[in-house]
Amino acid sequence: MKSNKHKAPHTTDTEFGGAIGAACLIVLLPLTVLFLLSVCVSVEGAVLRWPPPLPPHSDLYDPRAVFIITVWISTHILLYMLPVGKVSEGLVLRDGSRLKYPINGFHALCVTTVLVCVCVCVGVPLALLYELMVPLALCAMGVAFLLSLYLYARSFWAPAHALALGGNTGHAVYDFFMGRELNPRIGSFDLKYFCELRPGLIGWVVLNAVMLLKEVELTGSPSVSMLLVNAFQLLYVTDALWNEEAVLSTMDIVHDGFGFMLAFGDLVWVPFTYGLQAAFLVSHPHTLTPFSALAIILLNGIGYYVFRKSNSQKNQFRRDPTHASVRHLETIATATGKRLLVSGWWGFVRHPNYLGDVLMALAWSLPCGFSHILPYFYVLYFSVLLVHREARDERQCRAKYGAAWEAYCSRVPYRIIPYIY
Numbered sequence: 001m002k003s004n005k006h007k008a009p010h011t012t013d014t015e016f017g018g019a020i021g022a023a024c025l026i027v028l029l030p031l032t033v034l035f036l037l038s039v040c041v042s043v044e045g046a047v048l049r050w051p052p053p054l055p056p057h058s059d060l061y062d063p064r065a066v067f068i069i070t071v072w073i074s075t076h077i078l079l080y081m082l083p084v085g086k087v088s089e090g091l092v093l094r095d096g097s098r099l100k101y102p103i104n105g106f107h108a109l110c111v112t113t114v115l116v117c118v119c120v121c122v123g124v125p126l127a128l129l130y131e132l133m134v135p136l137a138l139c140a141m142g143v144a145f146l147l148s149l150y151l152y153a154r155s156f157w158a159p160a161h162a163l164a165l166g167g168n169t170g171h172a173v174y175d176f177f178m179g180r181e182l183n184p185r186i187g188s189f190d191l192k193y194f195c196e197l198r199p200g201l202i203g204w205v206v207l208n209a210v211m212l213l214k215e216v217e218l219t220g221s222p223s224v225s226m227l228l229v230n231a232f233q234l235l236y237v238t239d240a241l242w243n244e245e246a247v248l249s250t251m252d253i254v255h256d257g258f259g260f261m262l263a264f265g266d267l268v269w270v271p272f273t274y275g276l277q278a279a280f281l282v283s284h285p286h287t288l289t290p291f292s293a294l295a296i297i298l299l300n301g302i303g304y305y306v307f308r309k310s311n312s313q314k315n316q317f318r319r320d321p322t323h324a325s326v327r328h329l330e331t332i333a334t335a336t337g338k339r340l341l342v343s344g345w346w347g348f349v350r351h352p353n354y355l356g357d358v359l360m361a362l363a364w365s366l367p368c369g370f371s372h373i374l375p376y377f378y379v380l381y382f383s384v385l386l387v388h389r390e391a392r393d394e395r396q397c398r399a400k401y402g403a404a405w406e407a408y409c410s411r412v413p414y415r416i417i418p419y420i421y
């Protein structure tokens with residue numbers, strides 16, 4: 001890949017199997033969401049049943065779903081634009097500038113929680129959304145497709161330095177999938193940052209609450225399994241929004257363009273597949289023994305501890321390497337002037353944050369028991385995503401840090417799981 005701030009970057013290395021892989025994913029990802037949702041609400045819940053229990057045409061579209069998605073996204077646009085919370089700067093861009101981002105996602109979550117509670121108290125039938133899952137997902141897919149088309153089209157008016165290094169092969173399908181523009185904005189409204197943390201992530205936990213309400217409607221009280229899935233995933237989303245500033249240094253914001261992959265991932269994949277366990281429990285109740293409930297809580301607690309501590313340690317080190325909590329850690333110098341941690345969490349494995357995340361993912365599936373594979377979809381998909389992400393990050397770090405990265409890899413030989421991988 002070559003780039004400078006005057007000339008548009010031209011990507012030569014491709015990922016996801018290039019244009020053919022991207023084309024397949026554009027078709028397969030929406031079908032996967034529909035398939036998973038349909039299997040999840042079916043009585044058998046069997047992924048291998050053929051033909052799969054797809055909903056009839058008449059159940060695919062519902063004007064109420066269009067209304068709900070419109071109100072939902074508009075509300076979050078408004079909450080994003082409220083002058084509440086601080087404003088932070090992102091990392092330095094290729095043209096030397098830094099963009100400003102509002103840090104008010106946690107406020108948006110609090111307001112949403114209050115709104116959901118008010119709806120429950122005044123008797124709005126939120127459990128009805130359980131029946132509308134498929135039309136809601138289809139409508140969100142429509143939004144993701146339209147947004148991606150808009151993003152692709154507008155990228156041709158963007159200056160060269162505003163394009164991502166990874167999404168500019170010149171092949172329309174691949175670039176549409178990966179995203180050409182790095183930080184597309186309408187005025188000061190950052191489309192990628194907004195989508196990454198707001199409508200989808202908060203939508204995910206609201207849909208989980210809907211599943212809980214549906215279970216209460218059907219059985220009279222929530223099950224321990226349902227409460228655990230709701231509590232664990234709410235903790236994860238709250239953590240993401242509480243630490244919103246940290247997302248400004250993730251690969252998605254710093255490196256990846258905003259195209260179909262992230263638009264679909266943020267607006268459809270996250271809200272409609274990350275909470276499958278809760279949807280599954282509505283039609284497939286599972287009773288946990290107190291011992292297994294405690295063991296699962298412990299697993300989630302350990303996962304969360306590793307995830308949070310390791311992410312915070314790196315963020316603190318990158319922000320201020322002289323801070324009391326990190327200055328004692330051993331590091332190696334790189335030619336870029338930045339240092340790499342080789343002790344503490346980042347001396348344990350090269351991606352301790354992924355290890356913690358995957359332990360949590362497992363804890364989210366276990367409350368559903370072992371009768372079906374479907375509730376384990378998230379942990380399986382997530383393991384593949386993290387292995388792939390680790391390889392992408394490794395490639396970028398090797399290119400950035402050269403010999404220093406090699407030295408780090410020989411000091412810390414395991415990537416995610418000590419002594420295994």
Ligand SMILES: NC(=O)C1=CN([C@@H]2O[C@H](COP(=O)(O)OP(=O)(O)OC[C@H]3O[C@@H](n4cnc5c(N)ncnc54)[C@H](OP(=O)(O)O)[C@@H]3O)[C@@H](O)[C@H]2O)C=CC1
Pocket residue numbers: 249250251252307311314317318338339340341342346350351353354357385389393396397408
């Ligand atoms: N739930 C979900 O669907 C997903 C969750 N995640 C989670 O998001 C979080 C962020 O992940 P992600 O953005 O992939 O990447 P990381 O937070 O792991 O960041 C990787 C970067 O950290 C820096 N780094 C790597 N090693 C060291 C070291 N030894 N010392 C100092 N800096 C180092 C490098 O950047 P530099 O040197 O330039 O600072 C590298 O590019 C993770 O916890 C992950 O689990 C991620 C994807 C999906």
Ligand SMILES: CC(C)=CCC[C@@H](C)[C@H]1CC=C2C3=C(CC[C@@]21C)[C@@]1(C)CC[C@H](O)C(C)(C)[C@@H]1CC3
Pocket residue numbers: 029196197201236239240247250252261262264265266269270
């Ligand atoms: C199959 C498909 C379309 C994949 C697209 C991948 C996206 C779903 C994920 C890429 C990186 C993500 C992150 C989070 C959610 C999933 C996506 C968008 C994240 C917001 C979850 C909460 C975490 O605490 C996080 C903020 C670190 C994380 C950032 C990366």
